[in-house]
Amino acid sequence: MRDFTFQNATKVIFGRGAEEAVGAEAAALARKVLLHYGGGSVKRSGLFDRVVASLTEAGVDVVELGGVKPNPRLSLVEEGIALCRRERVDLILAVGGGSVIDSAKAIALGVPADGPLWDFFEGRAKPGEALPVGVILTLPAAGSETSPVSVITNERGLYKKGFRNALLRPRFALLNPELTFSLPAEQTRAGAVDMLAHVMERYFTNERDVELTDRLCEATMRTIVANLPRALTDPENYAARAELMWASTVAHCDLLDTGREGDWASHKIEHELSALYDVAHGIGLAVVFPAWMDYVVDHDPSRFAQFAHRVWDVEPDFFDPGRTAREGIARVVAFLRSCGLPTTLQELAIGDDRFDEMARKAVESGPIGAFVPLGESDVRAILERCR
Amino acid sequence: MRDFTFQNATKVIFGRGAEEAVGAEAAALARKVLLHYGGGSVKRSGLFDRVVASLTEAGVDVVELGGVKPNPRLSLVEEGIALCRRERVDLILAVGGGSVIDSAKAIALGVPADGPLWDFFEGRAKPGEALPVGVILTLPAAGSETSPVSVITNERGLYKKGFRNALLRPRFALLNPELTFSLPAEQTRAGAVDMLAHVMERYFTNERDVELTDRLCEATMRTIVANLPRALTDPENYAARAELMWASTVAHCDLLDTGREGDWASHKIEHELSALYDVAHGIGLAVVFPAWMDYVVDHDPSRFAQFAHRVWDVEPDFFDPGRTAREGIARVVAFLRSCGLPTTLQELAIGDDRFDEMARKAVESGPIGAFVPLGESDVRAILERCR
Numbered sequence: 001m002r003d004f005t006f007q008n009a010t011k012v013i014f015g016r017g018a019e020e021a022v023g024a025e026a027a028a029l030a031r032k033v034l035l036h037y038g039g040g041s042v043k044r045s046g047l048f049d050r051v052v053a054s055l056t057e058a059g060v061d062v063v064e065l066g067g068v069k070p071n072p073r074l075s076l077v078e079e080g081i082a083l084c085r086r087e088r089v090d091l092i093l094a095v096g097g098g099s100v101i102d103s104a105k106a107i108a109l110g111v112p113a114d115g116p117l118w119d120f121f122e123g124r125a126k127p128g129e130a131l132p133v134g135v136i137l138t139l140p141a142a143g144s145e146t147s148p149v150s151v152i153t154n155e156r157g158l159y160k161k162g163f164r165n166a167l168l169r170p171r172f173a174l175l176n177p178e179l180t181f182s183l184p185a186e187q188t189r190a191g192a193v194d195m196l197a198h199v200m201e202r203y204f205t206n207e208r209d210v211e212l213t214d215r216l217c218e219a220t221m222r223t224i225v226a227n228l229p230r231a232l233t234d235p236e237n238y239a240a241r242a243e244l245m246w247a248s249t250v251a252h253c254d255l256l257d258t259g260r261e262g263d264w265a266s267h268k269i270e271h272e273l274s275a276l277y278d279v280a281h282g283i284g285l286a287v288v289f290p291a292w293m294d295y296v297v298d299h300d301p302s303r304f305a306q307f308a309h310r311v312w313d314v315e316p317d318f319f320d321p322g323r324t325a326r327e328g329i330a331r332v333v334a335f336l337r338s339c340g341l342p343t344t345l346q347e348l349a350i351g352d353d354r355f356d357e358m359a360r361k362a363v364e365s366g367p368i369g370a371f372v373p374l375g376e377s378d379v380r381a382i383l384e385r386c387r
Numbered sequence: 388m389r390d391f392t393f394q395n396a397t398k399v400i401f402g403r404g405a406e407e408a409v410g411a412e413a414a415a416l417a418r419k420v421l422l423h424y425g426g427g428s429v430k431r432s433g434l435f436d437r438v439v440a441s442l443t444e445a446g447v448d449v450v451e452l453g454g455v456k457p458n459p460r461l462s463l464v465e466e467g468i469a470l471c472r473r474e475r476v477d478l479i480l481a482v483g484g485g486s487v488i489d490s491a492k493a494i495a496l497g498v499p500a501d502g503p504l505w506d507f508f509e510g511r512a513k514p515g516e517a518l519p520v521g522v523i524l525t526l527p528a529a530g531s532e533t534s535p536v537s538v539i540t541n542e543r544g545l546y547k548k549g550f551r552n553a554l555l556r557p558r559f560a561l562l563n564p565e566l567t568f569s570l571p572a573e574q575t576r577a578g579a580v581d582m583l584a585h586v587m588e589r590y591f592t593n594e595r596d597v598e599l600t601d602r603l604c605e606a607t608m609r610t611i612v613a614n615l616p617r618a619l620t621d622p623e624n625y626a627a628r629a630e631l632m633w634a635s636t637v638a639h640c641d642l643l644d645t646g647r648e649g650d651w652a653s654h655k656i657e658h659e660l661s662a663l664y665d666v667a668h669g670i671g672l673a674v675v676f677p678a679w680m681d682y683v684v685d686h687d688p689s690r691f692a693q694f695a696h697r698v699w700d701v702e703p704d705f706f707d708p709g710r711t712a713r714e715g716i717a718r719v720v721a722f723l724r725s726c727g728l729p730t731t732l733q734e735l736a737i738g739d740d741r742f743d744e745m746a747r748k749a750v751e752s753g754p755i756g757a758f759v760p761l762g763e764s765d766v767r768a769i770l771e772r773c774r
Contacts, residue, residue: 001402001625001629001630001633003401003402003403003404004399004400004401004402005398005399006398006399006401007396007397007398007399008395008396009394009395010394011392011393011394012391012393012394013392014390014391014392014645014646015388015389015390015391016390017390018390060468096516121523135709135760155737171531178463200564208626209625209626209630210631211610211613211614211626212606212607212610212630212631212633212634212637215605215606215607215609215610215639216603216606216607217459218602218606219600219602219603219605220599220603222602223602224600226598227429227598238388238596239595239596240388242388242596242646243596243598243599246388246599246645246646247599250603252640255642257638258401259401259629259633315749332557385524
């Protein structure tokens with residue numbers, strides 16, 4: 001087990017009507033908020049009006065900025081920064097999923113910054129402060145609601161990059177599973193893959209003696225695997241929606257990292273995919289992750305066999321652990337397909353013509369992945385397995 | 388699943404040499420600390436001197452108060468409060484296990500308070516503030532290092548009572564598994580029972596649809612069960628000590644409570660036992676918990692069967708889940724005994740002469756337990772099963 005520091009101070013309010021706490025939570029931090037969101041669904045559902053009413057009642061002024069898209073763009077972030085400076089906003093409130101939250105975090109980071117925001121993402125500058133961020137979650141997936149990470153796409157060159165700093169961790173996160181009843185099946189399944197992938201990135205580690213975190217990871221993965229089909233069959237099943245929503249947060253709150261090092265190569269490869277083709281992150285992960293597994297399984301068949309047995313109920317073959325390991329990967333693919341997810345690029349109508357470009361960009365800061373460090377030719381080989 | 392609020396802001400620094408961070412962490416919060424500890428072992432081991440050196444180097448002044456005993460006493464807490472007021476201490480640093488931490492929290496609570504400290508524990512007053520608390524953990528057991536609870540024994544009447552308030556949650560906790568290498572087997576096993584009991588109290592709930600927290604509880608229990616024997620056989624096994632230490636914190640950090648209600652009757656019955664007989668808390672729990680299980684198993688054989696199967700690898704008897712359930716309890720008892728723990732009062736040389744008194748005191752504020760609410764006669768019946 002590795003040495004570690006763990007601290008996650010986000011206040012989570014979870015359950016029916018959780019969003020009603022927004023006025024009180026915001027008023028404790030700010031006098032004027034930027035209400036940041038994506039498309040029109042938060043307005044059509046009436047959520048927007050309820051949030052504004054709660055804030056107004058608590059004496060908090062509201063400025064709004066919608067239009068966040070999946071793979072949130074730097075240009076909108078820059079627009080938000082200018083707006084917040086002009087309006088003297090002192091809290092960024094994200095109402096939406098991971099893209100909205102990541103965009104809100106980037107705005108919060110940029111408002112008090114002197115230089116260009118992208119310098120933080122490129123590692124050329126370090127922030128001294130950021131505005132506080134609050135969240136009303138409508139799409140459980142990214143785990144951004146308690147994480148200190150923001151992932152932004154810079155349209156100038158189609159770069160998608162993440163930035164991690166404790167300043168970005170939301171101060172509060174309001175999680176009401178009922179708000180997810182109306183999610184389209186497509187977003188429900190893509191979100192579940194994203195959370196599953198967050199756990200798998202952590203699970204595949206070379207660190208020994210990480211029993212508790214292995215088991216906590218397995219607990220979280222089993223819960224996601226059990227509840228995604230229930231939520232797809234019965235979208236208004238509170239129990240299933242609640243399990244998925246809480247699992248999305250637990251998956252990415254840093255607890256499952258403690259004592260170990262994650263891999264994150266699949267995420268980086270998928271970032272290239274969604275930067276070029278604007279694929280939803282979870283959908284891209286459904287294609288990339290099994291291909292990555294297939295490519296690296298021989299590096300540690302024991303770990304893959306444990307994953308297969310404990311998460312996917314594969315009976316162990318003690319004479320051939322590799323067989324158990326490969327059966328686990330087959331079960332992952334079968335599960336994704338049974339939930340209506342694509343597992344090949346062909347299904348996304350993506351050809352092989354830009355494999356070289358993606359492979360080159362994925363490793364341009366050096367090899368990716370900690371479980372098995374991957375170079376350009378490895379990434380290309382994984383993309384070949386994604387066809 | 389129940390609605391909940393979850394926030395645990397304690398900064399955990401975990402690993403080899405973690406205690407060396409004490410100077411920097413304390414200096415960020417205070418200019419003068421009360422170094423609070425139990426017996427002489429922290430001095431004999433050299434830990435005390437290392438802590439004082441780190442604090443002094445960071446420019447933090449030190450006042451010391453040792454002498455905390457298991458089931459920490461109100462009289463020493465009151466002595467600590469007077470000392471801190473006199474010396475203008477602004478941080479209480481607990482170096483020890485749960486008793487020392489609980490005593491430190493009570494001092495932190497009492498220093499700025501106007502009225503008698505015990506009023507908080509009796510529910511007659513609410514605190515507005517408390518001094519910050521920091522922890523260097525030497526005995527993984529109580530989980531007090533990130534919990535907002537303090538349990539104190541009032542010698543005037545031998546009352547043992549807990550008080551919960553977010554103000555009591557430690558600001559930092561430094562966890563070095565190497566500091567536990569020298570723990571006597573007796574404390575290692577009693578500590579493990581305490582942490583196991585913290586999870587079991589949460590596990591046995593009437594709340595439905597708590598799959599993720601069920602599984603996180605099972606992950607934590609399996610880890611404790613796997614690693615206690617390793618630590619007893621090989622006290623300097625870093626991996627086993629680290630798993631136990633991190634499990635003690637995870638068990639009691641409130642995450643395993645999310646969405647459900649714990650029972651806590653066994654803890655309350657044990658509190659009566661240790662108030663009267665000064666039994667170590669974990670030892671008392673090893674006696675009381677199986678007796679409680681035996682008394683309440685028929686209330687929900689399905690939950691006990693799940694516990695038996697998922698934590699203790701009992702093969703399910705689908706025709707008779709009650710048989711699976713009872714086999715799980717038998718495995719708990721067998722495990723405790725195999726680790727050298729007593730499971731009867733007879734082994735502790737405690738007779739039945741004060742059963743009535745304990746049963747009466749346990750329920751004097753009303754029935755105890757949420758899974759099965761227990762009255763005086765129920766508590767007496769459980770004590771009978773402890774003989």
